[in-house]
Amino acid sequence: MILIRGGRILDPASGTDAAQDLLLDGPRIARTGPALSAPDAEILDATGLIVAPGFIDLHCHLREPGQEISETIETGTRAAARGGFTAVCCMPNTQPVNDNASVTRSIVERAAAAASVRVWPIGAVSVGSKGEALAEIAAMQDAGIVAVSDDGKPVATAKLMRQTMDYCRSLGLAVIDHCEDPSLAAGGVMREGPRSVRLGLKGIPAESESICVGRDVEIAALTGAHLHIAHLSSRVSLAHVRAAKKQGLAVTCEVTPHHFTLIDEDVIYDTRYKMNPPLASREDREALLAGLADGTVDAIGTDHAPHHPASKDVEFDRAPFGITGFETALALALSELVHTKKIPLMRLIELFTTGPAKVLGIERKIAAGETADLTIFSTNHKWTFRAKDSASKSQNTPFDNREFQGAPMATIVNGKLVWRRETATSA
Amino acid sequence: MTSAVPIPQKPVPQHLRHLLGIEPLTAEQIILILDQAKPFQEFQRHPLKKLATLRGKTVALAFFEPSTRTRISFATSAARLGADVMNLQAESSSLKKGESLIDTVWTLEAMKPDGIVIRHAASGAADFIARRVDIPVLNAGDGTHEHPTQALLDALTIRDRKGRLDALNVTILGDILHSRVARSNIHLLSKFGARITLCGPAMWVPRELECLAPNIQREPRIEKALAESDVVIVLRVQSERIHEPPISLDDYILRYQLTTERLRLAKPDAIVLHPGPMIRGLEIDPAVADGPQSCILEQVTNGLAIRMALLFQLVSGASPDAPHPAKENLA
Numbered sequence: 001m002i003l004i005r006g007g008r009i010l011d012p013a014s015g016t017d018a019a020q021d022l023l024l025d026g027p028r029i030a031r032t033g034p035a036l037s038a039p040d041a042e043i044l045d046a047t048g049l050i051v052a053p054g055f056i057d058l059h060c061h062l063r064e065p066g067q068e069i070s071e072t073i074e075t076g077t078r079a080a081a082r083g084g085f086t087a088v089c090c091m092p093n094t095q096p097v098n099d100n101a102s103v104t105r106s107i108v109e110r111a112a113a114a115a116s117v118r119v120w121p122i123g124a125v126s127v128g129s130k131g132e133a134l135a136e137i138a139a140m141q142d143a144g145i146v147a148v149s150d151d152g153k154p155v156a157t158a159k160l161m162r163q164t165m166d167y168c169r170s171l172g173l174a175v176i177d178h179c180e181d182p183s184l185a186a187g188g189v190m191r192e193g194p195r196s197v198r199l200g201l202k203g204i205p206a207e208s209e210s211i212c213v214g215r216d217v218e219i220a221a222l223t224g225a226h227l228h229i230a231h232l233s234s235r236v237s238l239a240h241v242r243a244a245k246k247q248g249l250a251v252t253c254e255v256t257p258h259h260f261t262l263i264d265e266d267v268i269y270d271t272r273y274k275m276n277p278p279l280a281s282r283e284d285r286e287a288l289l290a291g292l293a294d295g296t297v298d299a300i301g302t303d304h305a306p307h308h309p310a311s312k313d314v315e316f317d318r319a320p321f322g323i324t325g326f327e328t329a330l331a332l333a334l335s336e337l338v339h340t341k342k343i344p345l346m347r348l349i350e351l352f353t354t355g356p357a358k359v360l361g362i363e364r365k366i367a368a369g370e371t372a373d374l375t376i377f378s379t380n381h382k383w384t385f386r387a388k389d390s391a392s393k394s395q396n397t398p399f400d401n402r403e404f405q406g407a408p409m410a411t412i413v414n415g416k417l418v419w420r421r422e423t424a425t426s427a
Numbered sequence: 428m429t430s431a432v433p434i435p436q437k438p439v440p441q442h443l444r445h446l447l448g449i450e451p452l453t454a455e456q457i458i459l460i461l462d463q464a465k466p467f468q469e470f471q472r473h474p475l476k477k478l479a480t481l482r483g484k485t486v487a488l489a490f491f492e493p494s495t496r497t498r499i500s501f502a503t504s505a506a507r508l509g510a511d512v513m514n515l516q517a518e519s520s521s522l523k524k525g526e527s528l529i530d531t532v533w534t535l536e537a538m539k540p541d542g543i544v545i546r547h548a549a550s551g552a553a554d555f556i557a558r559r560v561d562i563p564v565l566n567a568g569d570g571t572h573e574h575p576t577q578a579l580l581d582a583l584t585i586r587d588r589k590g591r592l593d594a595l596n597v598t599i600l601g602d603i604l605h606s607r608v609a610r611s612n613i614h615l616l617s618k619f620g621a622r623i624t625l626c627g628p629a630m631w632v633p634r635e636l637e638c639l640a641p642n643i644q645r646e647p648r649i650e651k652a653l654a655e656s657d658v659v660i661v662l663r664v665q666s667e668r669i670h671e672p673p674i675s676l677d678d679y680i681l682r683y684q685l686t687t688e689r690l691r692l693a694k695p696d697a698i699v700l701h702p703g704p705m706i707r708g709l710e711i712d713p714a715v716a717d718g719p720q721s722c723i724l725e726q727v728t729n730g731l732a733i734r735m736a737l738l739f740q741l742v743s744g745a746s747p748d749a750p751h752p753a754k755e756n757l758a
């Protein structure tokens with residue numbers, strides 16, 4: 001038994017914002033209430049801290065199987081736990097691609113053996129994510145996938161997207177799309193704009209994303225399926241999602257911490273600023289902040305994309321896209337969204353908990369009888385993120401050495417304390 | 428070790444650590460380079476073209492992209508300063524064996540050169556290397572980013588011919604978007620108050636170029652772009668490389684070739700520059716290339732003076748107010 005004492009419970013599902021204790025018994029929450037006592041319980045002092053439902057990351061790359069030089073399920077989920085995540089959805093662009101039940105099962109089994117947090121695999125839409133034949137989605141669903149995506153690439157054609165949405169509607173799975181028009185994006189390494197022209201780097205126009213979002217929203221209307229837009233980055237894409245929601249379509253989207261923090265003008269010849277979608281314009285970032293505030297954005301997803309230094313420490317043109325993100329996500333959200341008064345704290349928690357849960361068709365709340373997946377964090381703990389101390393195998397992040405106010409402090413999965421921040425007072 | 432150093436009356440301009448681009452330079456730094464190039468210009472006419480300034484120093488030339496004139500110009504400049512040259516050419520390098528850029532450069536560095544000149548197809552390659560080595564890096568062209576020595580030799584040529592660098596009307600013709608020469612020229616001439624007109628097919632002249640510096644305008648019609656021009660810079664049409672999108676060469680000649688007739692629309696004393704290699708009859712009419720307004724061969728000679736000045740600044744370790752080497756005894 002664990003007694004979480006002295007914390008402030010913030011639960012978007014019930015709207016609870018109260019100083020309450022939480023008693024965990026095995027994998028479940030036994031009781032909530034003021035000043036609980038349990039003589040046998042291990043005490044977790046949460047004085048001055050926020051106790052929230054367990055954070056879910058809808059979008060990450062754990063690189064296993066196939067690219068274990070960059071990350072493994074073990075190291076990736078350890079980093080996730082340090083970021084306060086209790087469950088992470090891993091994209092299927094592994095080697096081999098997670099496009100069949102045996103790959104799904106191997107991920108699930110590996111996670112059972114080595115993961116610090118829950119690993120919920122996302123299956124490929126098409127065989128090999130090649131954009132041709134539909135993958136065995138139902139079989140993967142039985143093996144444990146929670147959604148489908150050809151992430152890294154868009155669902156190749158409107159026809160395939162229509163088939164996928166029709167099929168996934170019947171299966172009750174969300175279709176997650178990495179929206180990009182490959183013909184417009186080809187060869188591009190950063191967002192097209194004054195900065196790309198100045199640096200002489202080939203640009204990807206914003207329309208590369210929004211044209212694909214527009215296509216997908218129309219097909220969502222046609223099929224009635226649940227469409228989720230991954231790592232949405234442009235103002236026009238967001239307008240498509242907002243309009244779709246207004247029409248009552250099942251369209252959701254996520255935004256990454258780097259897209260609400262940085263812009264294309266921040267890009268330098270440093271491959272830690274190279275990701276896809278690329279850092280967007282100042283106006284796009286403003287639009288994303290508005291969308292995060294007004295509810296158009298459903299979730300914050302990290303798009304944690306570890307790359308081994310040997311692959312990333314090259315010329316900008318040659319480097320792979322992507323940055324790591326688990327350990328800085330909450331701190332960035334607190335600094336950029338809450339401390340700046342763009343959104344209230346409860347809304348931030350929603351973006352990490354009930355928001356992503358809804359995309360997956362599950363619930364997330366703090367109540368007696370519920371599974372004890374909890375994220376405990378501080379809104380004022382001062383710390384400096386150092387990539388070299390990260391639990392991830394990779395260090396490709398532009399937020400290295402960034403100073404933060406606010407941090408994950410402890411992560412509880414299935415009633416077990418899987419990580420706790422070492423601090424001067426709690427050592 | 429130095430003890431009490433007297434405070435100079437006016438601040439001595441600092442020598443550069445690297446030359447990665449024109450954009451970060453100040454007008455004063457540019458003037459210093461041009462002024463230091465002047466004696467080297469005269470020096471090219473000397474019968475014995477060898478100085479001892481960089482004797483015992485080694486300059487590594489790392490050309491990861493095919494280049495003839497820039498490489499020869501740097502090699503000759505280094506030789507005339509008395510330096511030894513290490514030559515790496517992409518075709519013969521281990522890059523083909525899969526070695527990464529930084530490993531190749533570190534290998535060169537381990538042979539202890541005193542400076543490295545780099546040409547590479549990726550924008551930012553010189554910056555990437557400068558952050559990872561301890562020796563001065565000279566950018567001899569990085570992707571579609573900058574080609575600073577070209578802009579400096581162009582500036583020297585312009586200053587010689589026009590008697591000034593300030594407040595010129597400059598027209599640049601061609602694929603501006605994919606031209607490192609254009610970017611460096613825009614940055615340089617803008618620092619001296621130039622009014623710059625960019626002219627070419629719209630796909631090669633996007634509006635974002637106007638953000639590079641103040642006082643830049645785009646004009647798709649060559650006739651209008653040339654009006655009132657003091658300096659016309661003709662960019663090469665790279666038939667071997669892809670302009671995006673490629674347009675028909677016949678179309679290009681029809682609309683954008685600098686002909687004698689079109690050049691008449693510029694000021695009567697306008698000068699014409701071309702970074703080379705030029706294709707006669709494509710981007711430039713042979714009559715213009717060989718005409719009195721053309722500075723094309725002067726540019727090549729001035730390239731030596733500029734590169735000698737830069738190698739002297741970056742590699743010699745001499746202070747900027749030291750006596751100029753070309754005015755000292757020849758080796």
